[in-house]
Each structure stands twice: as structure tokens, then as C-alpha cells.
Amino acid sequence: MTFWALLPFLCFVLLFLFFLCTTQRWRYSFFFASLAWGVFVVFVSEMLSLFNGLTRNGVLAAWVLFALALAAVLAGTFRRGKRIPKFSFSQYAAQDFCLLAGVGTVVIITGLVAVAAAPNNWDSMTYHMSRVVHWIQNQSVAHYPTHIQRQLYQGPWAEFAILQFQILGNGDRLANMVQWFSMAGSLLGISLLVSEMGFSLRSQLWTGFAAAVLPMGILQSSSTQNDYAVALWLIGLAIFVVRCNRGQGKWGDTVALGVSLGLGALTKATAYIIAFPFLVWFFAVGIRQREKRLWRESAVIFVLLIVINLGHYSRNTGLYGSPLSGGEQKYFNEVFSPGVLISNLVRNGVLHLGAPQQSFNQGIKAGVAAFHRMLGLDPGDPRTTWGEFDVPAWSTNEDIAGNPLHLILIVLSVGLFLWRRESRSDSGLLVYLGAVSGGVLLFCLVLKWQLFHSRLQLPLFLLAMPFVGIALARIKGRWIFYGVLIVFLMGALPYLLHNERRPLLGKRNIFNIKRASQYFSYRRFMEVPFVGAVKFVGSQGCSDVGLLFGADDWEYPFWALFAESPRPVRLRHVHVKNISAKQEEREGADSLPCAVITQSEAGRVMVMAGLGYQKSWQFSFVSVYTPMTELQLQKLLQYLR
Numbered sequence: 001m002t003f004w005a006l007l008p009f010l011c012f013v014l015l016f017l018f019f020l021c022t023t024q025r026w027r028y029s030f031f032f033a034s035l036a037w038g039v040f041v042v043f044v045s046e047m048l049s050l051f052n053g054l055t056r057n058g059v060l061a062a063w064v065l066f067a068l069a070l071a072a073v074l075a076g077t078f079r080r081g082k083r084i085p086k087f088s089f090s091q092y093a094a095q096d097f098c099l100l101a102g103v104g105t106v107v108i109i110t111g112l113v114a115v116a117a118a119p120n121n122w123d124s125m126t127y128h129m130s131r132v133v134h135w136i137q138n139q140s141v142a143h144y145p146t147h148i149q150r151q152l153y154q155g156p157w158a159e160f161a162i163l164q165f166q167i168l169g170n171g172d173r174l175a176n177m178v179q180w181f182s183m184a185g186s187l188l189g190i191s192l193l194v195s196e197m198g199f200s201l202r203s204q205l206w207t208g209f210a211a212a213v214l215p216m217g218i219l220q221s222s223s224t225q226n227d228y229a230v231a232l233w234l235i236g237l238a239i240f241v242v243r244c245n246r247g248q249g250k251w252g253d254t255v256a257l258g259v260s261l262g263l264g265a266l267t268k269a270t271a272y273i274i275a276f277p278f279l280v281w282f283f284a285v286g287i288r289q290r291e292k293r294l295w296r297e298s299a300v301i302f303v304l305l306i307v308i309n310l311g312h313y314s315r316n317t318g319l320y321g322s323p324l325s326g327g328e329q330k331y332f333n334e335v336f337s338p339g340v341l342i343s344n345l346v347r348n349g350v351l352h353l354g355a356p357q358q359s360f361n362q363g364i365k366a367g368v369a370a371f372h373r374m375l376g377l378d379p380g381d382p383r384t385t386w387g388e389f390d391v392p393a394w395s396t397n398e399d400i401a402g403n404p405l406h407l408i409l410i411v412l413s414v415g416l417f418l419w420r421r422e423s424r425s426d427s428g429l430l431v432y433l434g435a436v437s438g439g440v441l442l443f444c445l446v447l448k449w450q451l452f453h454s455r456l457q458l459p460l461f462l463l464a465m466p467f468v469g470i471a472l473a474r475i476k477g478r479w480i481f482y483g484v485l486i487v488f489l490m491g492a493l494p495y496l497l498h499n500e501r502r503p504l505l506g507k508r509n510i511f512n513i514k515r516a517s518q519y520f521s522y523r524r525f526m527e528v529p530f531v532g533a534v535k536f537v538g539s540q541g542c543s544d545v546g547l548l549f550g551a552d553d554w555e556y557p558f559w560a561l562f563a564e565s566p567r568p569v570r571l572r573h574v575h576v577k578n579i580s581a582k583q584e585e586r587e588g589a590d591s592l593p594c595a596v597i598t599q600s601e602a603g604r605v606m607v608m609a610g611l612g613y614q615k616s617w618q619f620s621f622v623s624v625y626t627p628m629t630e631l632q633l634q635k636l637l638q639y640l641r
Contacts, residue, residue, distance in 0.1 A: 005169030014070035021082035049140040114176035114222040117502035118518035153326030158226035182228040183221035189235040207469025213492040219398035231459035233264035258301035262308030277438030334383040344444035352402030386450040413471035529622035546574035546593035
């Protein structure tokens with residue numbers, strides 16, 4: 001890692017100080033800075049790509065100029081008499097400091113894991129990190145031929161951010177920090193949301209604390225997935241919808257609302273589903289209170305959504321004919337009915353109830369099956385189910401971990417809110433509940449159930465935390481307070497210390513295992529064949545390697561291993577049979593590769609573009625093919641005739 005990798009952090013600090021001097025509000029300024037930083041990431045990635053300028057020098061120049069411009073603006077702000085407000089802890093009681101300490105502990109430990117551990121999540125190995133290195137090699141974020149189409153059509157913002165650190169730092173040391181930063185921002189944001197709704201400091205702190213110890217959140221905060229990133233932008237959307245609807249919003253808040261929506265949509269398609277009820281709320285209130293202004297606000301929001309996503313929309317439309325989808329996998333329900341909605345509500349709920357005992361999980365599965373028989377439905381119906389229905393066991397795996405305690409607390413706190421007459425009189429909180437509930441219902445109505453939905457639900461859990469925080473703030477007894485606090489922290493420890501892929505404790509913790517080996521924490525048996533293939537290709541003096549993969553094969557570890565080679569090595573997908581093969585070749589495929597790596601069983605020979613390749617090395621499921629001599633190819637062709 002180089003010093004220049006810290007430039008984006010410096011720019012964020014300068015943005016934060018500028019907004020802080022302007023608004024005099026800490027959390028508010030943090031969100032404005034996050035939005036401005038996020039937009040600049042998009043600008044750099046898209047603009048440099050237009051000229052194939054996504055190089056280290058190009059990215060470095062962009063961030064240096066941005067830092068200098070921000071420093072000049074900040075200096076001018078100071079000259080005009082603006083100052084950073086003083087932060088006072090005088091309003092904080094001892095219990096408040098305990099909550100802050102709990103949040104700080106989670107943030108520090110997850111930050112340590114994020115910096116020390118290598119990316120090793122399944123999706124990161126197949127497409128999150130793989131698309132980043134393809135962009136760097138191609139010097140552009142334009143679509144390219146690939147066997148793994150998720151590298152193309154999925155929302156790219158989180159990877160755009162990783163791209164900046166990857167280029168400036170000459171490696172992936174800071175790749176996990178995008179999700180970690182998103183977690184820190186989300187915790188500040190969700191507490192700010194409670195403040196904007198008019199609740200006490202204690203409610204804000206409890207909300208932030210409950211969000212901090214969310215199991216799926218802890219696990220994802222040190223990964224290169226994107227669910228915490230989209231959560232950050234959706235929380236921002238909720239904040240500015242609340243401000244506008246309470247009559248506190250200015251044009252800056254409208255712009256921030258549009259940017260939050262745009263960045264959320266660019267990060268992950270689930271943002272469209274979860275954001276929709278909040279937008280309905282925004283427009284419904286706007287029609288009643290500010291009809292004339294609403295249409296101008298709507299135009300601003302719509303334009304920002306389109307502008308921020310224009311590059312991604314255009315690339316997807318050009319290849320797939322649609323701005324939002326591509327590939328061959330279908331994640332959307334094929335039938336719609338009240339029964340299907342109830343089915344998905346139940347099945348998504350039980351994802352969080354798994355226990356270590358398989359007998360318990362099987363009992364839940366049987367109960368769900370019996371309930372579906374009452375509905376006249378099949379819990380494994382492929383029209384509403386992606387994969388096979390099952391109840392995952394309790395786990396610290398970031399792909400399937402549940403949030404059992406938080407689910408129970410959400411149900412109880414919402415029930416308490418609806419039961420108390422004084423609570424129901426708060427129309428703002430009641431409508432907010434409707435917006436969050438609408439997101440849950442739409443999620444279940446639109447998306448097929450899948451075993452990995454717990455991670456996609458992360459933004460919904462975070463948006464529901466205000467109800468938990470407000471309910472917990474009503475705790476009166478000191479010992480009850482500390483008891484609840486301890487229960488939360490004890491429940492968080494397994495996820496903090498024993499992350500299945502990036503553990504802090506145990507023989508195979510992130511400090512005992514070499515970084516190159518950490519890429520394979522998910523599937524340790526892959527390391528030997530991957531390393532062997534790279535060594536063999538290196539022994540052949542080959543610097544142009546073709547990849548012949550399946551649609552969900554691991555790719556990124558090859559890039560990480562080849563990056564250690566003494567000579568530069570180009571990697572590109574070859575013999576692509578899907579629609580991405582129509583793309584203009586951007587990976588130097590004017591010549592055939594000198595080696596082809598496969599991860600599937602193949603014959604001893606293959607022919608590509610008239611050139612024969614023979615299997616020259618194999619270990620387990622990984623094979624390396626090298627070009628045949630002209631004489632060998634002629635003999636092969638004669639044999640085939």
C-alpha cells in the first residue's frame with residue numbers, strides 16, 4: 001500500500017470540515033460529505049473511462065486536484081469567519097458514555113479486521129473484486145466479455161469506491177474499508193434520523209448501539225460486499241425525506257435526497273424496492289403541503305437519479321437492452337398473490353431463527369411446510385424460490401447469518417409502539433413505520449426467496465432500529481440498563497471475534513494466516529490448485545492468460561496471485577458464449593493467449609479460433625492448457641476428419 005491511497009480519506013475530511021463550518025452540525029455534515037464524496041467517486045470512474053484514462057496517474061491527478069480545490073474552498077471559508085463548532089459532552093450521562101463506548105468498540109474491532117484481512121467473500125471472489133481488476137486492466141469501466149455476467153450488470157458504486165483505493169494503493173489492502181466506512185456512516189445516520197424525528201439523545205444512542213451490534217452488520221462491515229453501502233444511502237434518503245416532510249428541508253436537503261437515491265440505486269438494485277415507500281411518503285406529503293414546489297423538487301430528484309446512474313444505465317442498455325438487468329438468472333417472483341406474499345414473509349423471517357442444533361432447524365422447516373400446505377402452496381416452488389428452501393443453522397458466515405435477537409426486538413418494539421396510545425399519536429413515526437413496513441412487503445412481494453436473503457435485508461433491519469432504540473430508551477432502572485447492554489455485547493462477541501471467514505481468534509485467525517491464503521478461507525481446498533496453476537503458467541514464461549470459467553467460478557484469487565509474479569500478466573475471459581461476447585474486445589484479445597486456465601472438467605485438447613490447446617497441467621479441478629505446435633494441430637485435425 002502506498003501513501004497515495006490515503007488521498008480519498010483526506011478529501012473526505014476536507015469535505016466534512018467544509019460542511020461542518022457551514023451547517024454547524026456534526027452528523028448532518030458527515031452525511032453531506034459522504035454524499036459529495038460518493039458523487040466524486042462516480043465522476044472520476046465514469047469520466048476517466050470515457051478516455052481510457054482509468055490509470056494510476058489519471059486517478060491520482062483527479063484526487064490531488066480535488067484535495068487542492070477543497071483545501072482552497074475551506075481556507076476561504078475560514079477567512080469569511082466560519083469556524084468549526086465546539087463539541088461538548090456536558091449533555092451526556094454515564095449511561096450515554098457506556099452506549100458510546102459500546103459503539104466505539106464495535107467500530108474499532110471491525111475496522112481492525114477490515115484492514116488486516118484479505119477480501120474472501122464468495123461473491124467478492126467471483127464478481128465484486130474481479131470486476132475492479134478488469135476495470136484497472138482495461139483502463140475503463142466499460143463492459144467486457146466475461147463468463148461471469150454479474151461483473152457487468154450489477155450496480156457498481158461500491159466497486160467504484162474500491163477501485164480508487166485499489167489503484168492508488170497498488171493492491172486490495174483497503175478494499176474492505178468501503179463497507180466499514182459505510183457501517184460507521186450508517187450508525188451516525190440512523191441516530192441522526194431519530195434526532196430528526198424529534199426523539200431524545202438517549203433514544204439516538206440506543207438506536208446507534210442496537211444497529212452497531214446487528215450480527216449481519218458486524219460481519220459485512222469488514223467485507224467487500226455492498227449491502228452496508230446501499231444501507232448508508234437508504235438511511236440518507238430516509239433522513240432527508242423526514243426533514244422535507246417535517247417542513248425543515250431546504251433545497252440542499254432536496255439535492256441530498258436525490259443524491260442518496262441515485263447512489264443507492266447505483267450500488268444495488270434492492271435500493272429501488274426499499275426506497276419506493278419512502279418516495280411515496282415524500283410525494284404524498286408534498287402534494288398536501290408544498291404542491292407548487294414539489295414538482296421542482298421531483299425534477300431535481302429525477303435528474304440526479306438519472307445523471308448519477310447514466311453511465312451504468314447506458315452500458316446495460318447497450319448490451320442487455322435494459323438499464324437494470326442482465327444475465328440469465330432470474331431473481332424476481334413469477335407469480336403474485338396474497339399467499340405468495342405471506343409465504344415469503346414467513347420464509348424470510350425464519351432465516352433469522354436458525355439454531356446450532358439441526359433438529360431444531362428441521363422442526364422449523366417442517367412447520368413452514370405445514371403452514372404452506374394450509375395456504376395451498378409449495379415452499380420450494382421455483383416460481384417464488386431461488387434454489388431450495390431450507391432453514392440455515394446459526395452461523396457467523398456473512399452470507400447466511402441471521403439477526404434473531406434484533407428480529408424479536410423489532411417485533412416487540414413495534415408492537416409496543418402500536419399498543420401505546422401516546423405513541424400512536426405521533427403521526428410522523430407512524431408513517432415512518434408504514435414506509436419501513438412497505439419496504440419489507442415489497443421485498444417479499446418482488447424477490448424470490450433465497451437462502452442468502454438475510455444479507456439483502458440488512459438495510460431493512462437498520463431502518464427498523466429507531467423503534468428498538470426508542471423502546472430501549474424507556475428503560476428506567478440502572479441495573480436493567482446495564483443488563484440489557486451486557487446482553488447485547490455478549491451476543492455480538494461471536495460475530496466480532498469469530499467471523500467465520502475473518503476470525504480474530506483461533507488457530508487460523510487473520511494474523512496467523514498469510515494474506516495469500518486468506519483469499520481461500522471460504523474454500524481452503526482451492527488454494528493448492530490455484531497456486532499450482534499460477535506457478536505453472538509462470539514457468540512457461542506466459543504473460544497473456546485466458547480464463548475459461550463457469551458463471552459462478554472464483555476468479556479474483558488468480559489476479560491476486562498473478563500480481564506477485566515478477567512480470568506483468570494479463571488475464572481475460574476467452575471463448576465467451578453469452579451475450580457479453582458481443583462487446584468490443586477491451587482486453588487485448590487481438591492475439592490468442594499463451595495459456596488458458598479452466599475450473600471444470602474438459603478434454604485433453606480444445607480449439608479456439610483455429611489454434612489448438614492441449615492440457616499441460618492439472619491438479620484437482622483446475623487445468624492449464626497451452627498452445628499446440630502446428631504439427632500437433634494438423635495431426636489433431638486429421639484425426640477429427
